[in-house]
Amino acid sequence: MCNEYHIKIQSFKKPPTIVEKCIKMPFINGKTPNFKDTLIGVNDLFKNGFFMGDAKPSNFLKTPEGSVEPIDFGLVFKHDTLESIDHEVKKNIISDYLKGGFRYIPNEIKNEYHSCIVKLDDILGKDSPTRKINLKILSKAGL
Template sequence: MKDLQIRMPFIEGTIPNKLETMMGVKNLYHKDFMIGDPKPANFIKKATGEVAPIDFGLVFLKGNIRDIHMEVKREIVKDYIKGGHSFIPQEIKKEYTTAIFSLYPASAQIT
């Protein structure tokens, strides 16, 4: 069973600010990944200036949306509505938001 574990190396750094977090979201997006709960606490800014994700709980491949369990989809949309949307760079916001809301059709009813 040990081989089935995900292990992440320790990464030194600081919590990024809003603009740096947006840069991290954009970098993920250009690598075909999306994050449902983008916020500074889910990223780390390395000494090199690179902003890397450290919480992969709601990270998913853009092209793999159909394979996500419905409850996970609901959580992604819920976190996005709660505030994640404010960390999406303007140049990808329309496409990003459309993809997020396509995950859970009843998203307008989530509070």
């Protein structure tokens, strides 16, 4: 997802590499963004066709130039390839979204996020974390 995103935005940063079973990411200089800037980061990702299950400030960095860069692509996905997401990753996307990711989704794109979460939940069926999460949490997240 990281490589796909950087190709999409035509950024020429060094690509991530695999070093001794670990993913080595290119260093991005910046500070953890505030709430408002995190919403901007999530919206920028969306404009380029990407969703983030665990949206939160620590998954972005605000550069000195003012852009908000995504840095953690672990639960980043595209809505047109939902089926092909690894089973465990599907579960993590739903549970992190419900646990708090939903708070960082701008209102204008909440419906699109909501529809992806519902589709993932459908695909997972009885394996979906929604079956184990209490109704209060589900309704807080808008499900």
